[in-house]
Amino acid sequence: MTVVWTVKAVEEWCEEHGGLSSYKEAREKFGRWIHSASYESCSELRRRVEEYLESKKTEPGDLLALRMFCGAAIDTELEYNERIYNLLKEALRHIAETGDDIIIRSHAKVLIELITVAEKLKSGIVCFG
DSSP states (O other), X not given: OEEEEEEHHHHHHHXXXXXXXXXXXXXXXXXXXXXXXXXXXXXXXXXXXXXXXHHTTOOGGGGGGGGXXXXXXXXXXXXXXXXXXXXXXXXXXXXXXXXXXXXXXXXXXHHHHHHHXXXXXXXXXXXXX
């Protein structure tokens, strides 16, 4: 099973500009706006982000960041929130730099790029699988 993340504003732009045929143009215009991973990788990323956030003694509301990682047949949307996006990038950066699994580290790096695009556009991030 596969999980897909998209930057909502870019996904909407694609719908207005030709659907699937506009994905390459969207990548050139906006940067990394879509990414997929196995359900297992998504679950592992969620677990590691949660561990990181708990170790930082974040505020209870900060666990909203975990909405970034949807489950099987559950679509979620993480609305634009600068604080949450910064926490996610911090946690993912930690995973990318210290993780022992090259695949998880790679996904973490790409998701940092995707979150950065969402930040620039002040857009939500959609996760579906």
